Amino acid sequence: MGILEVSNVNKRFGGLQALGNVNLDIAKGTVHAIIGPNGAGKSTLLNCLIGKLIPDTGTVMFNGISVLGRKPYEINQLGISRVFQTPEIFGNLTVFENMLIPCFAKRDGSFRMHALESIAAERDIIEKAEHMLAEVNMSDKRHMTASSLSRGDKRRLEMAMCLVQEPKLLLLDEPTAGMARADTNNTIDLLNQIHDSREITMVIIEHDMHVVFSLAKRITVLAQGTPLVEDTPDNIKGHPKVKEAYLGEAAA
Amino acid sequence: MLGLSKKDTTFLLVVIFLTLATPILLQPFPESSALAQFNAGYPDLMQRFAIFGIFAIGFNILFGLTGYLSFGHAAFLGVGSYSVVWMYKLLNYNVVPGLVLAIIMSGLFALFIGYISLRRSGIYFSILTLAFAQMSFNLAYSVLTPLTNGETGLQVYNNDPQVLMSEGSPTSPHFFGIVMNEATKVDVGGWQFTFSNGYYFCAIIAIIVFYLSLRIFRSPFGIMLRAIKTNQTRMNYTGLNPRPYTLAAFVISGMYAGLAGGLLAAMDPLAGAERMQWTASGEVVLMTILGGAGTLMGPVLGAGFIKYFENIFSKINDNILHSWFSALPDGLEDFVVFVFHPFIGKGWNLTLGLLFMLVVIFLPGGLIEGGTRIWNAITGKNRKKKREDAAHHPKPTSHVN
Numbered sequence: 038m039g040i041l042e043v044s045n046v047n048k049r050f051g052g053l054q055a056l057g058n059v060n061l062d063i064a065k066g067t068v069h070a071i072i073g074p075n076g077a078g079k080s081t082l083l084n085c086l087i088g089k090l091i092p093d094t095g096t097v098m099f100n101g102i103s104v105l106g107r108k109p110y111e112i113n114q115l116g117i118s119r120v121f122q123t124p125e126i127f128g129n130l131t132v133f134e135n136m137l138i139p140c141f142a143k144r145d146g147s148f149r150m151h152a153l154e155s156i157a158a159e160r161d162i163i164e165k166a167e168h169m170l171a172e173v174n175m176s177d178k179r180h181m182t183a184s185s186l187s188r189g190d191k192r193r194l195e196m197a198m199c200l201v202q203e204p205k206l207l208l209l210d211e212p213t214a215g216m217a218r219a220d221t222n223n224t225i226d227l228l229n230q231i232h233d234s235r236e237i238t239m240v241i242i243e244h245d246m247h248v249v250f251s252l253a254k255r256i257t258v259l260a261q262g263t264p265l266v267e268d269t270p271d272n273i274k275g276h277p278k279v280k281e282a283y284l285g286e287a288a289a
Numbered sequence: 290m291l292g293l294s295k296k297d298t299t300f301l302l303v304v305i306f307l308t309l310a311t312p313i314l315l316q317p318f319p320e321s322s323a324l325a326q327f328n329a330g331y332p333d334l335m336q337r338f339a340i341f342g343i344f345a346i347g348f349n350i351l352f353g354l355t356g357y358l359s360f361g362h363a364a365f366l367g368v369g370s371y372s373v374v375w376m377y378k379l380l381n382y383n384v385v386p387g388l389v390l391a392i393i394m395s396g397l398f399a400l401f402i403g404y405i406s407l408r409r410s411g412i413y414f415s416i417l418t419l420a421f422a423q424m425s426f427n428l429a430y431s432v433l434t435p436l437t438n439g440e441t442g443l444q445v446y447n448n449d450p451q452v453l454m455s456e457g458s459p460t461s462p463h464f465f466g467i468v469m470n471e472a473t474k475v476d477v478g479g480w481q482f483t484f485s486n487g488y489y490f491c492a493i494i495a496i497i498v499f500y501l502s503l504r505i506f507r508s509p510f511g512i513m514l515r516a517i518k519t520n521q522t523r524m525n526y527t528g529l530n531p532r533p534y535t536l537a538a539f540v541i542s543g544m545y546a547g548l549a550g551g552l553l554a555a556m557d558p559l560a561g562a563e564r565m566q567w568t569a570s571g572e573v574v575l576m577t578i579l580g581g582a583g584t585l586m587g588p589v590l591g592a593g594f595i596k597y598f599e600n601i602f603s604k605i606n607d608n609i610l611h612s613w614f615s616a617l618p619d620g621l622e623d624f625v626v627f628v629f630h631p632f633i634g635k636g637w638n639l640t641l642g643l644l645f646m647l648v649v650i651f652l653p654g655g656l657i658e659g660g661t662r663i664w665n666a667i668t669g670k671n672r673k674k675k676r677e678d679a680a681h682h683p684k685p686t687s688h689v690n
């Protein structure tokens with residue numbers, strides 16, 4: 038029994054079959070990568086997992102609970118966090134304020150009216166936020182407006198915002214896209230370190246094979262909305278079908 | 290002190306000082322000077338500063354923090370006024386029961402209107418609030434005449450029950466015997482200062498609600514509201530439900546508006562449907578944007594600015610213009626007066642429109658941004674950086690620690 042079970046998921050956009058009969062079983066504590074050429078349906082699949090899209094058929098169970106039909110904030114409260122392909126952060130707030138919000142959400146749930154309490158008095162929350170910022174090496178940027186960060190830093194901030202909630206399952210949509218090599222390696226180290234220290238299950242969508250093979254314990258190859266193979270990184274490397282799918286993309 | 294940081298405490302103390310000293314500060318010209326017409330230290334105007342300041346402070350909690358632009362807040366102003374006048378009619382002229390009722394009733398109204406309108410965002414939200422406000426206006430104007438006395442407006446009549454009225458009680462609005470329209474006049478040199486009970490009553494309430502808004506701005510709730518303005522997607526995927534937060538902000542700002550409307554009736558025991566007109570809703574939007582939406586002091590400045598110039602410009606007429614420009618040759622004098630004529634008296638709204646356009650185009654952050662720019666020019670701070678800061682982050686004091 039995996040932490041996340043996807044069975045028979047189909048999703049159509051008009052005439053386009055974006056997902057066809059997807060079955061996935063993600064084991065608890067693993068790092069599972071989903072790879073595949075552009076337009077294979079990777080982002081669509083993630084959207085079905087977090088309530089942004091509702092599949093036409095099929096079920097998605099998280100720890101034995103169906104996530105379908107639940108609101109995104111309810112799914113997050115179950116313990117699923119997501120890093121987006123283009124970072125979603127609170128651009129007008131400072132980096133530190135960005136960190137405070139997931140801390141409050143984790144402690145207080147989806148709504149709590151504390152209109153007359155001072156943030157300065159929330160010692161635990163502040164400490165937690167500061168600790169996480171230090172962990173992603175962004176303490177010196179705490180007073181910067183988030184929208185003025187570099188692309189790599191925005192991603193890192195978004196990741197920190199997800200991690201500080203201590204999710205059971207972390208979904209990452211191309212977490213290193215748009216990053217320089219050095220930043221990419223930092224991110225790999227960070228994710229490995231997070232995984233080792235907290236046993237968070239991660240599902241990663243990634244284009245960069247270097248990232249995939251540095252992180253993943255298992256890999257699913259998606260092509261035209263359907264899983265082709267699922268195996269360990271070593272077996273995937275030499276798999277003929279995978280080569281075909283990727284060569285096909287390179288030729289196009 | 291009072292749960293505020295040192296910086297905020299100083300800020301609050303400055304605001305308290307300025308508010309209490311307003312009757313002196315707004316009277317800079319001696320009575321005999323020609324400039325005395327630009328003085329603003331008389332009770333009626335100062336009361337409007339305080340009352341519309343309260344209205345704008347509340348509006349800013351919704352619009353400035355969450356970015357939801359309501360075009361119907363005048364409805365709550367009206368509800369507040371009617372509540373107060375009804376308490377005069379049923380009990381007596383003490384303003385306290387009326388103001389309490391005004392806050393409760395406007396809160397309930399806001400809960401209902403907000404619950405429905407907040408199902409949409411952006412322009413659809415604005416239109417829904419506008420529609421509700423116009424419905425309220427029409428209800429007050431014609432349908433609910435037994436409650437509102439229609440176009441005549443609600444007022445107190447001799448045959449009203451006024452069950453708490455006794456022999457010696459005041460026959461105009463009062464606060465436990467302190468009569469609102471009484472004032473102490475003090476003459477110093479050529480100056481005359483008027484310390485009115487009504488103004489100080491409004492001023493003290495304004496200080497209290499300003500303090501509350503300061504607390505809200507600095508609270509976890511305040512930060513959530515700003516997060517909603519910035520990115521609702523991230524908000525949702527962080528496990529937060531934006532709807533109750535926006536609804537709470539809507540109800541709070543509705544209660545501020547109700548209180549302001551109640552105070553209008555506490556200064557002058559009348560309530561009319563025109564208070565709910567869309568123009569009144571638009572005015573508070575202008576005040577907030579003109580002063581600087583999302584900043585603490587901006588909306589108050591905007592309210593003061595608009596009410597002051599409304600007063601000045603509406604008073605000026607062609608005769609006054611002729612006397613100003615009498616030094617010019619006759620033909621030119623007539624021409625200049627002709628040019629200025631559309632902008633004065635009843636044409637004040639035209640002037641307001643122009644001022645508003647100028648501010649929105651050249652000072653998107655409002656008067657507060659203008660002040661910041663001037664301050665930076667004087668102190669020679671890095672201009673470019675500051676301007677960018679102000680555009681993204683108009684509030685000078687938003688840091689948590």
Ligand SMILES: Nc1ncnc2c1ncn2[C@@H]1O[C@H](COP(=O)(O)OP(=O)(O)O)[C@@H](O)[C@H]1O
Pocket residue numbers: 050053055073074075076077078079080081082
């Ligand atoms: N909201 C949508 N409406 C219509 N078509 C969509 C939508 N989202 C994705 N698609 C299509 O579905 C296919 C899969 O897209 P996506 O999941 O983004 O692929 P990937 O992330 O693997 O690159 C693409 O052909 C894309 O054009």
Ligand SMILES: [Mg+2]
Pocket residue numbers: 079080081122
């Ligand atoms: Mg994608």
